[in-house]
Amino acid sequence: MNEQQQLIKDTLDRMLTDLCTADVVDKAEAGTFAKKLWDALARTGLTVAGLPEEAGGAGGELEDSLLVIREAARYAAPVPLAEHFVAGMLIAGQGGKVGEEILTVATGAFRVDSSGRLVGAGEAPFARWCDRVVLVADASGTAKLCVIPVSDLRVEEGGSLAGEPRDAITVDTTPDGNAVMSTGDDTADRLQLMMAAVRALQMAGALEAVLELAVRYSLERNQFGRPISGFQAIQQQLANLAGEVAASTMAAHAVSAAFRDLNQVDIAIGKARIGEAVSSGTDIAHQVHGAMGYTREHTLNHRTRRLWGWREEFGNEREWQVLIGRAFLEGGADNLWGKVTVRR
């Protein structure tokens, strides 16, 4: 972490401690947008930390935004930081600009017909709280990047198992000319990959928080006359959790490094490996927390439910594992090792 990133992390930690309390997360899950939190993040430029200035960003490194996204997930921040960033990246890639409006991305099936009409349906995280949705549509074989006001969509509210908005959208509108841009054929894939990458980073961040919570709880909870952290059975479980978290931290670093060129295999490895860490990690954290962690009141569930949601989104472990397996098998068994060592 360089100096700039340490500064971002410290600022963010202060802001999230104040403005992303358990109460704010609960209220967001019940339907109230955490506007104060978003406004504070936007005012300090943290929502666009890694976007270039000419695209309306703060002009930092790409990694700055990835850090913000990962750190915010430690606090289960119920705002579309990841989606806004990916939408901004896509817009910046077209030479466009982001402004004050809150952006999200949509995945689904969308097409633009010869008269310029955009039709389709899909899903857009947080759509109900956003101003515009960025999506990729097919126009008779060429790809178009569309930036559509949410007010022009039909939004059917839905939620993940973490209570994060995962809204179904339907579109049938003729957008302004400048809202539809020709883009590369791979843009839909890039959107998918970027979202898989940011979800992997969010999981890594939340897993770190889960470990901290579990360790702290074990030190505070007394049974049989002493903190449960003193029992070997608990120590071993927490050591296992620490191993999974360390592996996911490492995998997340690789995802960040792979983001610039959107290296598919490294992002896949991150999403799959961190997703696996979620399964065993949340199991242990809940076991250590006992019944207390099973309550809605305890803040552990803000992280673990999100982890269970994120591991499924934009390709679960199994889907990415098939892709990784195919990539490593290409060239045959005797090239397997060579394919391992080229991954720096």
Next chain:
Amino acid sequence: MFQGLTFEPFSLPEGAEAIRADVRRFLADTLDPGDLPNSDFNAGDSAEFSKKLAEQGWIGMTWPKEYGGAGKSFLERYVVTEELLAAGAPVGCHWIADRQSGPLLLKFGTEAQRQQFLPKIISGDIFFSIGMSEPDTGSDLASIRTSATKTEGGWILNGSKIWTSYAHTNHYMVTLVRTEPPSENRHAGMSQFIVDLHAQGVKVTGIRNLSGEEDFNQVFFDDVFIPDEMVVGEPGNGWEQVISELGYERSGPERFLSAFRVMVEFAREIEQNPSDEQLALLGKLTAHLVTLRRMSITVAGMLESGKLPITEAALIKDLGNTYERRVPELVRLAAVNNPSRRFVDTLNECILHAPSFTLRGGTREILKGVIARGLGLR
């Protein structure tokens, strides 16, 4: 985050990568295609192979030139060792001398010891074992009872060491002994001796492991005279010496590559017509492998820069050992119908050696204790 869990990314520098092609060429020329390669560092030994490796300058390659070393970086050595393991080369003879005994002498040994032993380790002529465990001492290493009493010009050693790999074929054993009776500080009063395994009073008895091989032993000492010159460093400094080796001992590629040849043979079985289930398994295993390797290289970078990453090393060994034990268990259930003889033999070899993965160099339970300490739980 907790100290010891941060794993800042680090990549092998170009300089270290440059050696990789040379190692691959050497292995292609040297390994017998008729042999069944095994990535377990303890599963194959060939003095002939070690000698050839020495001729390349790849034993003791990080040691100073004045002892015959190549003065290479620890990261270059990392590349050489991982290539050897991935290819399943028979590295058992020189492994301990190269990884542990030589660096120990460089760090703590006397100048005379360095001059006597390092050039011959480097030339592939002498091999070392480690003598730590005893019949009544495993994980609780401080409870050793093998002891030495002072005599004119040296020490008289009595007791026994167990599970010492290749003590029957190696030349020397770095042996942890009590040189003072146990006191309140149970880590005090221990020393490391360089024991000549052919000295009078040393008896080596083979122990068959469950796969039927005799690679480890019990070594008995009956009034063995150890000259003062064969005490590593200062008497009483043994525990500190042992602890200082752990970062190197626990974080290397041998802690997660032991089952690698099983993955290669699995890939060979499925490469013509893989099912999605088989691809997913290969993908899962490689995702773990790539991540473990990145962690291990990160720690190699820390070691190279002079840090002592004890918790990180324990984490890598625990995760890595767990992984290498799971590989054969998962692969066997995903294999094709009518698997090849080569696949079955590789798999069975791994299954038979797997119980040792989570024992040697610190049991799973000891490692979890080290990690728990890093978390502030003890």
